[in-house]
Amino acid sequence: MRPATLYLLLAGGVLAMAALPILLPWKQFVMTVAMAKGFAALGVALLLRAGMISIGHALFLALGAYAAAFMSRGAGITDLGLLILGSVAISTVCGALVGAYMVRYRAIFFAMLNLAVSMVVFSLLAKLYRVTGGTDGMRVPVPTIFGMEYDKSQFDAILYYVALVLIVAVGFLVHRYLKSPLGHALAAVHSNEVRLEYLGVSAWRVLLVAYTVSAALAGLGGVLTAVAVGHVLPEYAYWTESGHLVLTAVLGGIGGVAGPFLGSIFLEFVHSFAVGYADDAWNMINGIALLLVIFFLPQGLYGLIARRRAAKSVMERDEDK
Amino acid sequence: MSDERALLSVRGITVNFAGVKAADDVTLSINRGDFTAIIGANGSGKTTFLNICTGYVKPQAGAVYLEGREITALPPRNIARQGIARSFQIPQLFTDQTVRENLMLSIAAREGVFQGFTPLDRPEYRAEADELIALVGLQSVADTLTGTLPEGLRKLADVTLALALKPRLLLLDEPTSGVSALERFDIMNTLMNALRERETTALFVEHDMEVVRRYADRVLVWDTGSVIADGLPDTVFADERVIKSVLGAV
Numbered sequence: 001m002r003p004a005t006l007y008l009l010l011a012g013g014v015l016a017m018a019a020l021p022i023l024l025p026w027k028q029f030v031m032t033v034a035m036a037k038g039f040a041a042l043g044v045a046l047l048l049r050a051g052m053i054s055i056g057h058a059l060f061l062a063l064g065a066y067a068a069a070f071m072s073r074g075a076g077i078t079d080l081g082l083l084i085l086g087s088v089a090i091s092t093v094c095g096a097l098v099g100a101y102m103v104r105y106r107a108i109f110f111a112m113l114n115l116a117v118s119m120v121v122f123s124l125l126a127k128l129y130r131v132t133g134g135t136d137g138m139r140v141p142v143p144t145i146f147g148m149e150y151d152k153s154q155f156d157a158i159l160y161y162v163a164l165v166l167i168v169a170v171g172f173l174v175h176r177y178l179k180s181p182l183g184h185a186l187a188a189v190h191s192n193e194v195r196l197e198y199l200g201v202s203a204w205r206v207l208l209v210a211y212t213v214s215a216a217l218a219g220l221g222g223v224l225t226a227v228a229v230g231h232v233l234p235e236y237a238y239w240t241e242s243g244h245l246v247l248t249a250v251l252g253g254i255g256g257v258a259g260p261f262l263g264s265i266f267l268e269f270v271h272s273f274a275v276g277y278a279d280d281a282w283n284m285i286n287g288i289a290l291l292l293v294i295f296f297l298p299q300g301l302y303g304l305i306a307r308r309r310a311a312k313s314v315m316e317r318d319e320d321k
Numbered sequence: 322m323s324d325e326r327a328l329l330s331v332r333g334i335t336v337n338f339a340g341v342k343a344a345d346d347v348t349l350s351i352n353r354g355d356f357t358a359i360i361g362a363n364g365s366g367k368t369t370f371l372n373i374c375t376g377y378v379k380p381q382a383g384a385v386y387l388e389g390r391e392i393t394a395l396p397p398r399n400i401a402r403q404g405i406a407r408s409f410q411i412p413q414l415f416t417d418q419t420v421r422e423n424l425m426l427s428i429a430a431r432e433g434v435f436q437g438f439t440p441l442d443r444p445e446y447r448a449e450a451d452e453l454i455a456l457v458g459l460q461s462v463a464d465t466l467t468g469t470l471p472e473g474l475r476k477l478a479d480v481t482l483a484l485a486l487k488p489r490l491l492l493l494d495e496p497t498s499g500v501s502a503l504e505r506f507d508i509m510n511t512l513m514n515a516l517r518e519r520e521t522t523a524l525f526v527e528h529d530m531e532v533v534r535r536y537a538d539r540v541l542v543w544d545t546g547s548v549i550a551d552g553l554p555d556t557v558f559a560d561e562r563v564i565k566s567v568l569g570a571v
């Protein structure tokens with residue numbers, strides 16, 4: 001597919017999303033959450049490009065969400081812009097600190113260490129009742145936007161478009177990052193880390209940048225989720241949430257920035273369909289969707305619109321080792 | 322270091338792999354501007370020597386010096402940044418990326434990969450990569466993923482990746498193995514001319530004695546981790562021990 005056609009398709013997708021609240025107003029809320037989760041899935045996808053699977057990235061989603069809750073409850077910051085900036089800043093710093101340690105590890109060790117740290121944070125969020133509200137979580141009041149107060153439904157409508165604009169803006173930046181030498185170095189870490197070191201490049205530094213960016217993206221997903229739902233819970237950091245992010249990224253495809261968002265939105269549609277017709281079969285549908293993608297769309301849904309040459313899927317690439 | 326001409330020196334390096342002596346108290350210097358060939362039977366320690374010089378294998382005894390400064394303990398990436406590049410006996414490439422992307426990544430690595438949002442595929446890098454591609458004749462596969470190339474072309478891409486770093490010292494591990502005998506001299510000619518032009522010092526492991534005779538200023542003969550002969554090609558090839566140890570075996 002030529003780049004021009006791809007950009008047209010992507011622009012069409014964004015326009016369709018922009019029209020969705022008018023055409024399917026009852027879908028607006030779940031789609032805001034799906035877009036928010038898409039950011040976190042994009043973060044996971046960055047690491048997947050380097051062949052690193054994190055089963056703990058919900059940690060940063062939860063960090064972003066709780067940061068927003070603490071700022072609005074504790075520090076009295078109500079402005080949406082400030083909440084977003086503050087939460088992303090906090091998850092970025094935490095990502096850099098945690099990442100400095102994590103990216104020394106590979107394969108199963110990396111996956112398990114991320115899982116372990118996220119479970120520790122999950123327990124803390126659930127146990128420290130006086131600080132975090134324990135398993136009840138914390139309420140997040142409706143933020144103001146540039147000093148203007150809105151009721152919840154007005155705010156939700158605005159938030160939907162804020163999320164969509166952020167997808168385009170942040171997506172563009174991440175796209176530029178992936179095209180830069182540092183982005184290309186991610187694939188190089190996966191295919192031949194030894195050669196990369198022999199070119200004088202520190203794989204650790206390449207991965208630390210990716211890890212920090214992925215934490216920032218997950219934090220952004222977290223703050224958007226928190227203000228959309230109006231409530232944060234320890235479950236945000238739970239490992240099933242992390243697993244879901246990996247699933248979303250693989251399903252959507254890691255070949256381009258749009259992939260994880262596609263995956264997230266697609267899963268949300270399937271979910272709402274499943275709730276209507278086969279509520280208890282949700283996990284089975286998830287599993288079957290993933291199997292179908294692995295066998296028939298090894299590059300995820302994104303592979304349908306953009307073929308990344310003959311690049312191999314996440315699964316195939318791991319078999320090469 | 323006393324010798325002003327020495328670019329790289331090793332002193333008393335010793336490496337044992339579970340009883341196998343891959344380097345046995347080796348002391349030698351590589352002079353600036355020389356093309357030095359390393360020959361020796363299979364398993365005599367040629368690749369191990371390159372691994373030691375680049376910091377990949379740490380010797381159990383001895384030291385490695387670059388222009389008199391010790392580099393023994395440095396990791397490969399730091400040694401690479403000091404101007405020693407290498408190619409590999411078994412090609413080591415970024416298999417999910419094209420030949421041109423591989424080269425542009427090497428060029429970017431030389432210039433420093435932390436450059437914000439400027440794309441890897443930028444005019445200067447592309448032009449330089451294409452120049453190298455034309456030099457070694459990889460034009461027809463410039464946009465092919467290196468993982469799908471046949472052995473000979475992967476080998477060539479691997480050597481070019483090292484060349485793109487513009488090193489002061491280039492270590493080549495059997496650069497023409499896997500390349501057909503017909504093309505061997507063409508490629509060596511191109512490569513050696515490029516190296517002369519850049520005033521790059523080169524050390525190459527080679528099995529083809531005709532290639533050695535033609536391109537080497539000096540030959541080091543390896544046998545079970547030791548250098549058993551060292552000198553001009555014609556002198557070395559006339560040596561009884563060399564004939565027995567290497568030439569007889571080839």
Ligand SMILES: Nc1ncnc2c1ncn2[C@@H]1O[C@H](COP(=O)(O)OP(=O)(O)OP(=O)(O)O)[C@@H](O)[C@H]1O
Pocket residue numbers: 338339341342343361362363364365366367368369370410
């Ligand atoms: N990482 C390693 N672990 C164990 N033994 C090794 C290792 N690397 C090399 N050896 C052994 O050390 C000896 C020297 O190996 P080396 O690869 O340096 O030989 P070579 O001269 O390059 O041979 P060839 O011509 O086959 O490439 C061999 O016996 C080899 O089996």
Ligand SMILES: [Mg+2]
Pocket residue numbers: 367368369410494
């Ligand atoms: Mg060898």
